[in-house]
Amino acid sequence: MLSFNNEDLCIENVRLFDIAVKYGTSVYIYSKSQIIKNFTNYKNALKNKEGLVCFACKANSNASILRSIAKLGAGADVTSGGEIYRCLHAGFEPSKIVYAGVGKTSEEIEYALKNNIFMFNVESFEELDLIDKISEKIGVKAKISFRINICIDLETHDYIITSKKGTKFGILYEDALKAYLYAKKKKNIVIAGIHSHIGSQILNINSFKLAAQKIKSIVTEVEKNGVELQYINYGGGLGVKYEKSQKVPAVKDLISELLAAFDLNKNKKFIFEPGRSMIANAGYLLVKVIYKKISGGKKFLIVDAGMNDLVRPALYNAYHDIIPIKKINTKKVKTEIVGPICETGDFIGKDRMIPDAVDQGDYLLITCAGAYGASMSSQYNSRPLIAEVLIDMDKDTLIRKRAGYSDLLLNEL
Ligand SMILES: *Cc1c(COP(=O)(O)O)cnc(C)c1O
Helix, strand or coil: CEEEECCEEEECCEEHHHHHHHHCCCEEEEEHHHHHHHHHHHHHHCCCCCEEEEEECCCCCCHHHHHHHHHCCCEEEECCHHHHHHHHHHCCCHHHEEECCCCCCHHHHHHHHHCCCCEEEECCHHHHHHHHHHHHHHCCCEEEEEEEECCCCCCCCHHHECCCCCCCCCEEHHHHHHHHHHHHCCCCEEEEEEECCCECCECCHHHHHHHHHHHHHHHHHHHHCCCCCCEEECCCCECCCCCCCCCCCCHHHHHHHHHHCCCCCCCCEEEECCCHHHHHHHEEEEEEEEEEEEECCEEEEEECCCCCCCCHHHHHCCCCCEEECECCCCCEEEEEEECCCCCCCCEEEEEEEEECCCCCCCEEEECCCCCCCHHHCCCCCCCCCCEEEEEECCEEEEEECCCCHHHHHCCCC
């Protein structure tokens, strides 16, 4: 939660300038109260219904962030064995972990089964066969939902649509009944429900409504054929406000739409898997201007974070607001905010109106960077991973140490 204290920008009650001095830059910063608020929005929206909010931990998998979310009573949506490991380490109850992903390996499936996770969101017939076989081998039964590709088109970036025919995700809508009848014959499989995750950064509530209707029709058809589906898992995907002009549906409106698709007197339980909408607006990237440079008629501010630290602008042409951490009243000029990496794609913001006085040594805050920021970062250009700090009211806590040069060689022989 951002606010000015006199001239200084603060997150909760901590001045960003003090964070820069104490921990150096660039640095990811998170607001604990915003995380709690985001989770509470989901929890309250579900209030009268039995259900589970499973944080999609690929959005941000820092151990302290995960622990804070686990403590709130959340479950976790994981997409790899490594994420199961992280979530167990952070204190998530295994019985609240759901596992999606098109490429689960036998080692990952066995690891999940041995740790008694809640359920698999199965994405192919072949995967079901493998889960059945491994369950038999270790003498357990596996709970599953099928992830159904409901085949709708959406307005979001092509890379993050997951519900279109021709993407690699899930079982096609038209094969859903066949999949459930196939699973019913498997001795080591327990059918628990249905899953659908239509994509990410979705701002149109109608897309979710459409998905809910399609899910409903599959559930009706499958249940007519004698297979009961107790859990309805709607996935994640709700967008956040990266740009002031964007309109974001309220969580409570989204959830009430999705719940309304079903007769609530029937004994259904609902699962939601928010990632971005749980953590994006709780995170920031604080950077320092290394150089100001005029070139080819453009003004550049070269900062100390690059696409290895925050890849979203380079990967999705994503927009993040960029603001100075001191109040500056000089006129604003068109500015390119770029990183130090040897790629033209290494930018954080293009054509931004930034106060002309911002200069070498000044700090800028990149907002809404809590989701798919640190978790997608890399050491590209041999840049050690940066520090992460969690703010809770007046208190700031280091939750990831800044890596050093020797970390770059870790595991290399
Ligand atoms: C990524 C993912 C999510 C979370 O998506 P957001 O857009 O971050 O809310 C939920 N479920 C599954 C299966 C995912 O892969």
